Amino acid sequence: MDAVQRPALRVRTREAADLGDLAERLPRREGVAWIRDGSGLIGCGEVARYKASSFADAERWWADLVEAAEIESDLDDPPSGSGLVAFGSFVFDPDNTDSQSILIVPEVVYGHRGGRSWITEISDPTKQALTPPLTRSAPPAAEPDSxxxxxxxxxxxxxxxxGPQWEGAVAEAVRRINANGLDKVVLARNLLAVADRDLDPRWLVRQLSGTYRRCWTYLVDGLVGATPEMLVRSEAGLVTSRVLAGTIRRTGRDDHDLALAAALSGSSKDLEEHEYAVRSVAAALAPYCSGMNVPDAPYVLELPNVLHLATDVTAALDPGTTALGLAAALHPSAAVCGTPTDLARTTIAELEKMDRGRYAGPVGWIDARGDGEWGIALRCGQIDDTDPRQIRLYAGCGIVAGSDPEAELAESNAKLVPMRDALAG
Structure with a gap:
């Protein structure tokens, strides 16, 4: 974007006493969300939208926007996520021209992180605002009559x-792993859900954020879900990446689930899958970070529907790299693609028979300082652009030499539960 095209946005942030439940501030239309355990960001309206051809393209556009913006804040020591912020969602395969990555700058952002709450207004002086300016007394609730x-x-x-066809794809992937140097490949499947009326994104966000509080619930341009996997967080020079690989479905009985957790921790198949994912993340972060800490063994992350093997990788960020730049370096990790990466991507294209779109791509936000959070778009669905009664759900599984097609299908069904439950209410 050149100097003539880029808007000079005006950004004003003020402290807020109590914003209540952030999810309740989400508008039905032109809303974006990023919520975990009551904290996060909600955006209303759009002051800028950019369809990016690549991560580098998105970074250039964002840098230009930040440079031209007039940013003011009433906050002392403003936290990450306050001020000018963009929500984004990126395609899994950048070579696929049928889908596009997107960055969205809202008109109003409601934020609550680290025990602090704020409201940010963002305007383009060359355009008429779509939402009324905020008053000092009370922020407006989003569409209170709806x-x-x-x-x-x-x-x-x-x-x-x-289901049977996907099992066949898994069997073929296992055959290739045992034959041609492929170590791991992540195969996904999709499911079409059709409602009797237009889907309300607010309903889905509230259901997901209420049930899966330890996950990051997101909504960006019709892509909605609750991901347990943090691709990368960059805040005040500290980088964190949560790696998940190795999954088992919960039974709902504590004694059984305790035994399942122990079995997962000792499963050679799942530990192998997890090790590939951790190694790929550590290798991708190394050029941009120092003092990296990679735990020797994973822990078991307990979610309402499944148990995951999880590892939290931490490091100190070298100067000059943004959260979006880190996401670009990490994507696609072995947790959503496989290893070796190029061979895994080729196998995915040949066996899945679908366009992932923005499923399994980075989703999250970046602020003017370059801090941000980018999860992996998992446990999600994409609302159809032309028929909002329809939503396409996605789930994927890591396939290694010891994978069993029937067990992988069962695992994929478990990963569809969050969206199916949200749709069922």
Whole structure:
């Protein structure tokens, strides 16, 4: 974007006493969300939107926007996420021209992080604002006369592959792993859900953020989900990446789930899958960080529907790299692609028979300082642009030499539970 095209945004941030439940401030239209355990960011309206051809393209656009912006804040020691912020969602495969990555700058951002709350107004002086300016007394609630609506009836249909066909793809992946140097590949499947009326994104966000509080619930341009996997967080020079690989479905009985957790921790198949993912993240971060800490063994992350093997990698960020730049370096990790990366990507394209779009790509936000949080778009669905009654759900599994197609199908069904439950209410 050249100097003539870029808008000179005006940004004003002020402290807020109590914003209540952030999810309740999400508008039905032109809303974006990033929430975990009551904290996060909600955006209303759009002052700028950019369709990016690559991570580098997105970074250039964002740097130009930040440079031209007039930014003011009433906050002492403003926290990450305050001030000028963009929400983003990136495609899994940048070579796929049918899908586009996107950055969105809202008109109003409601933030609550680290025990502090704030409201940011962002305006383009050359355009008329779509939302009224905030008053000092009380921020407006988003569409107070319109309550979120649950889908009444939802029907499901196979996506690109039926269950048995996907099992066949898994079997073929295992054959290739044992034959041609492929160590691991992540295969995904999709499912089409059709409601009897237009889907209300607010309903889905509230259901997901309420049930999966330890996950990051997100909404960006119709992509909605609750991911347990933090690709990278960069805040005040500290970098964190949460790696998940190795999954087992919970039974709902504590004694059984305790035994399942022990079995997961000792599973050679799952530990192998997890090790590939951790190694890929550590190798990608190394050129940009110092003092990296990689735990010797994973822990078991307990979610309402599944158990995961998890490892939190931490490091100190070298100067000059943004959260978005780190996301670009990390994507695609072995947790969503496989290893070796190029061979895994080729295998995915040949066996999945679908366009992942922005599923399994980075999703999150970046602020004017370059801090941000980028999760991996998992446990999600993409609301159809032309028919908002439809949403395509996605789930994927890491396939290694010891994978069993029937067990992998069961695991993929477990990973579809969060979105299916959110649709069912």
């Amino acid at each position: 309550a979120p609506e649950a889908p009444r009836t939802v029907s499901y249909a196979d996506g690109a592959l039926s």
